[in-house]
Amino acid sequence: MTDHGVTDELADELARIVGRERLLRSHDELLVYECDGYVVEKNVPDVVVFPSSAAEVQAIVRTCLKHRVPFVPRGAGTSLAGGCLPVGGGVMIALTKMNRILEIHLRDRYAVVQPGVVNLNLTRALAGSGFHYAPDPSSQGACTIGGNVGTNSGGPHTLKYGVTVNHILGVEFVSPEGDLVTFGGPCGRGEELDLTGLFVGSEGTFGIVTRIWVRLTRNPEGHRTMLAVFDSIDDTSQAISGIIGAGIVPAALEMMDQGIIAALEDAFSFGFPLDAAAVLLIEVDGLDVGLDGEAATITELCRSHGAREVRLSQSEEERALLWKCRKQAFGAIGRLAPGYCTQDGVVPRTRLPEILRFISDVGQRHDLQIVNVFHAGDGNLHPILMFDERDRDQVQRVLTASDEILEKCIELGGSVTGEHGIGVEKISFMERLFTQEDLAVMADVRSVFNPHGHCSPGKLLPTAGACGMEQPILREHPGRQAAM
Amino acid sequence: MSDRSRDPIRISSVSQIVDVVKQAAQDGHTISVSRSAGSVSPSTGGDTVRLDLSGLSAVVDYPARDMTITVQAGLTVGQLLDIAAAEQQQLPVDIADPGMTVGAFVAADQSGSRRYGCGTLRDYLIGMEAVDGQGRVFHAGGRVVKNVAGYDLCRLAVGSRGRIGILTQLTFRLNPVPPHAAVLAWSLQNHQAAADALERLNLSAARPVILDLKAGPDGWMLFVGIEGAPEVCDWQQGRLEEELAGTAAGSSHPVAASFAESVAWCRQVLAGTEPSESRSLWTIRTLPSTAAECCDRIVSEGGICHCHAGDGVVRAQVPHDINRNGLKTELRRWLDDHGGHLLDAADRTGSGRDDSWSARVARAFDPSGLFV
Numbered sequence: 001m002t003d004h005g006v007t008d009e010l011a012d013e014l015a016r017i018v019g020r021e022r023l024l025r026s027h028d029e030l031l032v033y034e035c036d037g038y039v040v041e042k043n044v045p046d047v048v049v050f051p052s053s054a055a056e057v058q059a060i061v062r063t064c065l066k067h068r069v070p071f072v073p074r075g076a077g078t079s080l081a082g083g084c085l086p087v088g089g090g091v092m093i094a095l096t097k098m099n100r101i102l103e104i105h106l107r108d109r110y111a112v113v114q115p116g117v118v119n120l121n122l123t124r125a126l127a128g129s130g131f132h133y134a135p136d137p138s139s140q141g142a143c144t145i146g147g148n149v150g151t152n153s154g155g156p157h158t159l160k161y162g163v164t165v166n167h168i169l170g171v172e173f174v175s176p177e178g179d180l181v182t183f184g185g186p187c188g189r190g191e192e193l194d195l196t197g198l199f200v201g202s203e204g205t206f207g208i209v210t211r212i213w214v215r216l217t218r219n220p221e222g223h224r225t226m227l228a229v230f231d232s233i234d235d236t237s238q239a240i241s242g243i244i245g246a247g248i249v250p251a252a253l254e255m256m257d258q259g260i261i262a263a264l265e266d267a268f269s270f271g272f273p274l275d276a277a278a279v280l281l282i283e284v285d286g287l288d289v290g291l292d293g294e295a296a297t298i299t300e301l302c303r304s305h306g307a308r309e310v311r312l313s314q315s316e317e318e319r320a321l322l323w324k325c326r327k328q329a330f331g332a333i334g335r336l337a338p339g340y341c342t343q344d345g346v347v348p349r350t351r352l353p354e355i356l357r358f359i360s361d362v363g364q365r366h367d368l369q370i371v372n373v374f375h376a377g378d379g380n381l382h383p384i385l386m387f388d389e390r391d392r393d394q395v396q397r398v399l400t401a402s403d404e405i406l407e408k409c410i411e412l413g414g415s416v417t418g419e420h421g422i423g424v425e426k427i428s429f430m431e432r433l434f435t436q437e438d439l440a441v442m443a444d445v446r447s448v449f450n451p452h453g454h455c456s457p458g459k460l461l462p463t464a465g466a467c468g469m470e471q472p473i474l475r476e477h478p479g480r481q482a483a484m
Numbered sequence: 485m486s487d488r489s490r491d492p493i494r495i496s497s498v499s500q501i502v503d504v505v506k507q508a509a510q511d512g513h514t515i516s517v518s519r520s521a522g523s524v525s526p527s528t529g530g531d532t533v534r535l536d537l538s539g540l541s542a543v544v545d546y547p548a549r550d551m552t553i554t555v556q557a558g559l560t561v562g563q564l565l566d567i568a569a570a571e572q573q574q575l576p577v578d579i580a581d582p583g584m585t586v587g588a589f590v591a592a593d594q595s596g597s598r599r600y601g602c603g604t605l606r607d608y609l610i611g612m613e614a615v616d617g618q619g620r621v622f623h624a625g626g627r628v629v630k631n632v633a634g635y636d637l638c639r640l641a642v643g644s645r646g647r648i649g650i651l652t653q654l655t656f657r658l659n660p661v662p663p664h665a666a667v668l669a670w671s672l673q674n675h676q677a678a679a680d681a682l683e684r685l686n687l688s689a690a691r692p693v694i695l696d697l698k699a700g701p702d703g704w705m706l707f708v709g710i711e712g713a714p715e716v717c718d719w720q721q722g723r724l725e726e727e728l729a730g731t732a733a734g735s736s737h738p739v740a741a742s743f744a745e746s747v748a749w750c751r752q753v754l755a756g757t758e759p760s761e762s763r764s765l766w767t768i769r770t771l772p773s774t775a776a777e778c779c780d781r782i783v784s785e786g787g788i789c790h791c792h793a794g795d796g797v798v799r800a801q802v803p804h805d806i807n808r809n810g811l812k813t814e815l816r817r818w819l820d821d822h823g824g825h826l827l828d829a830a831d832r833t834g835s836g837r838d839d840s841w842s843a844r845v846a847r848a849f850d851p852s853g854l855f856v
Contacts, residue, residue: 107686107773108796130687152632165636166607181841187769187796187824191832192842193647197606197639201632221689245549247572247660287691290716346628348550378630379550418630426633433633434623441622442635444848448841460634 006046006090010067014049014091017059022050022097033092037080037139038425040341040395045072045092052097054172054180054210061208062178064091064454072456073208075116075147078139080342081423083151083203087458093208095146101125102211109216110169110186115146115209122214131216134161137419138327146209152201154419156252156326159377160285161217163419165200172211173199176455186213198445203421204456206449220251220285224295225313225322228280228302229273233257233360235306236278237352240376242305243282243298244349250298253377254281254326260371260384263332264325272325273309280307280376281326329373330384337369337386341398344420345409349379358408359383366397380418381409407432422460430462439463492518492534495558498613498621498652501535505650505854506619508533514856517650519588520560520581532856537585540652543567545627552627554611554655557587564656573658576602578747580754587651593643597709597750600794601693602659606642611655614641616648617850629657640845646855647846662711667694667740667749668721670728672704675780681706681731682776682793688727690720694746695794696753699779700787707739709746757790757799759829764808768798768815770824781818785811796824 015023024030025047035042046069051057064071070090077084086092099116106129113122119140122133136155137143143153149171154163161167170184183189184196199206230236236255243253256264257278265272272279280302284294299310313319325332333340347355356372359381363370374382385401387394406416406429416422416429430439443463450456495501508515514532537558544554548571555564561575562582568574578596579589590612595604611625624637640648672678678697685695685708694709706728710720725735740746759765770778775796779789788801802808816826847853 105771107683108771109686152636154630158630162603162607163630163632165639166603183841185823186771189643190769190825190827191645192840193845194606194639194643195841195845197636197642198845200639201636218691241549244551247551249660287689287712287716287719289719290713293713293715346630348547348552348628350547350549375630379628380630413626414628415626415631415633417633418628419632421632422634430634433626435621437620438622438624438634441616441620441637441849445635445637445845448844448848 005069013063017056018049018051024048036077036084038082041082043086045086046089048092048094050094050097057174057208057210058178061174070454070457073204075144076142078143080420081425083421083423085424111214113145113212117145119143119145130219132219134167134217135164149200149209150204151421156254160249160251165197167215168200169215170196170213171199171209173207173209175207176450203460205446222288222291223285224291225319226282227311228307229276229309230278230307232277233356234353237356239302239305240352241350242301250282251285252283255376257372260329260373263335266335267332268325270325339387339389341385343383343402343405344417345381345406346418347379347409347412347414351412362401362404366401368401427462492536494536494539496539501615501650502619515854516856520583551658556653557651559586561589568658572661574661575656576659577605578750590642591645596754597694597696600695606639608656609638610657612638612641613653614649614651617854627655648849664714664717665711665743665746666717667709667746668736669739670706670736672706675776677731678704679776684727689723697791697793699783699789753790763801763803766800767827770796772796774822
């Protein structure tokens with residue numbers, strides 16, 4: 001028996017539900033599940049189970065309840081704020097085996113999927129139909145739609161098409177009390193509150209999602225994809241502000257600075273200008289007849305804000321490579337440092353010049369390399385702070401620098417997370433973003449769904465929400481958790 | 485017991501609302517909020533404290549280059565639209581009465597013809613402040629266009645009909661005003677022709693923002709709205725004419741030829757389908773593929789439908805002199821088989837213990853049932 005009450009009896013009961021082959025309990029196997037993309041905090045679950053149906057999820061949740069053991073859902077583990085960290089151990093319910101696309105209805109523009117469907121696989125299944133699933137997180141080749149629902153994921157094209165919640169019509173989930181519940185559906189809601197909207201982004205604290213109704217979006221007829229090259233960060237951020245301020249809504253407007261350009265060029269040999277201070281990846285989409293005009297306007301705006309060059313992608317292959325570079329930027333960071341921490345602050349778009357200057361200053365003050373690759377059109381920053389986690393002092397400086405950057409985002413009227421979620425990483429910021437009354441109201445809402453706090457304890461809200469189960473994160477790996 | 489319906493309290497601050505809420509809770513009264521500036525909300529019976537929020541009508545923040553606006557809930561939607569229009573921006577959600585307050589607009593989740601291409605209020609509300617039934621002033625979201633910190637209570641506010649509290653401040657993201665817009669109309673022979681046309685338009689080369697049907701004793705009409713640069717609109721009109729050849733009775737005729745006319749047309753549609761003394765309004769949500777058939781069932785019984793067909797939303801005007809209950813029962817049975825639901829404001833009872841998830845969530849905000 002562990003500290004968290006996971007007995008052999010409980011493990012046996014779980015094995016009877018999912019089968020021995022879909023249950024992990026050896027420490028070596030569990031290590032894979034000790035963290036998500038936020039590697040600064042880690043804790044191994046006591047058990048990982050892989051259900052294949054809603055009925056199995058229900059049985060697992062009821063078993064956990066009976067044994068008063070916490071449980072947490074997990075998709076592909078690509079989240080970046082510790083959203084699926086098993087705080088306090090317990091049972092991790094990995095949904096990757098529930099990966100079937102159940103229905104596609106092109107005439108009615110929706111699909112029904114299980115939570116473990118990889119985001120990109122849905123769009124691949126729609127190839128040739130004239131439709132796609134619009135939310136496209138950079139991790140879309142790996143992340144699951146269930147995970148996207150948990151964190152209300154964004155992506156480069158959310159500037160025009162919206163985030164996950166704008167594309168979710170309904171959810172079926174197993175409540176923390178073990179009931180199978182459905183909110184919404186293909187015809188939307190009736191007189192009831194928009195509980196689907198509330199569920200999206202609840203970071204697993206309302207239950208375990210088992211089925212999702214997603215909206216399908218018509219493919220644009222064409223694209224124009226541009227790469228604008230700048231010699232200064234200030235000019236780049238002024239150009240972003242200029243484009244948005246001119247009332248143009250591109251499909252995507254992404255910024256990459258010199259540090260990340262170098263890593264990407266090393267990885268993909270795209271032909272990025274290595275001497276540029278930053279580049280903007282700008283895409284407009286829609287009806288072909290209007291795209292050249294929009295591209296010309298954007299080109300002119302970039303030039304008027306100091307762009308030394310604006311390249312128009314000349315082929316679909318070139319566009320695909322450019323997007324591959326952008327979407328795999330985090331992977332390329334491995335060329336720069338053994339570890340990194342990605343932040344997710346948001347500022348009003350007109351405050352981008354100010355926050356980028358501040359980030360540069362923070363990097364210098366703390367002697368840290370910080371590179372930027374982010375959704376500039378949304379004001380959604382992703383400063384990437386690089387470190388070696390074996391160096392305790394360096395990790396501490398990263399945490400301090402991250403804190404300063406997010407604090408500045410709040411000061412500028414923004415938020416600490418645009419698409420990654422609060423998870424465990426930013427939980428201390430909730431009291432800075434919200435008042436005590438705000439948090440009390442949110443805690444009351446959580447209690448409606450999760451009255452005993454067994455489901456995803458220690459997430460999103462700084463208040464306990466669990467019956468004494470929220471233990472400090474275990475620190476058994478000092479070599480990999482220097483900051484702990 | 486006193487009926488205070490003729491004496492609404494004119495609110496000028498959030499703290500005043502907190503005081504009123506706490507006092508009402510103590511006195512065992514309920515609270516309702518006027519829908520329009522200076523208007524009196526309809527009597528709900530019992531001892532109800534009525535609030536007029538027209539004094540809470542400030543524009544808190546409008547950084548136009550960020551394309552967001554924060555306003556107090558008592559500002560009228562018409563005022564908000566005028567302020568945005570001065571910067572060539574818009575909140576592209578249709579409303580019947582621009583005199584409605586922004587708070588009431590959000591609480592009612594009103595939308596119209598442009599919902600097909602532009603979405604609804606849930607796509608535009610990014611921040612809020614409200615006072616709940618315990619007198620707590622709470623916030624959610626913020627003033628940036630992308631923000632996932634905390635539970636998304638903004639979604640709950642949209643269409644909440646007051647159940648989660650009195651909305652006091654709202655932040656919206658705005659869109660640019662398109663350079664041009666138009667609404668085109670085609671006459672159709674019957675519901676089958678309408679269904680065929682809608683099926684073709686689901687894969688149209690154009691990208692309509694409006695896809696509506698009107699059906700009644702005068703026949704069937706298809707309305708398609710387009711937006712964009714003038715050359716983009718011209719191109720779309722040409723494609724639509726080609727695509728609908730064979731299903732539509734002849735070529736289109738314009739019912740709106742500019743952005744302003746398009747917005748006015750959408751407003752007229754909503755206003756024209758409001759309930760009256762002689763007819764009820766039912767809102768039916770069904771699948772887009774069955775919307776034309778749904779309309780046909782209502783029209784054949786003497787009703788008139790305006791249908792946002794791209795979204796499967798039917799606004800059905802049902803005369804009081806027909807067997808409404810019979811039709812409603814028959815439609816609900818049909819919707820059970822085909823997907824969807826029928827909403828009739830007259831069905832709202834508000835009595836008895838509701839243990840739905842919606843009611844349970846509402847009680848987290850308003851445990852003593854203060855808001856009516």
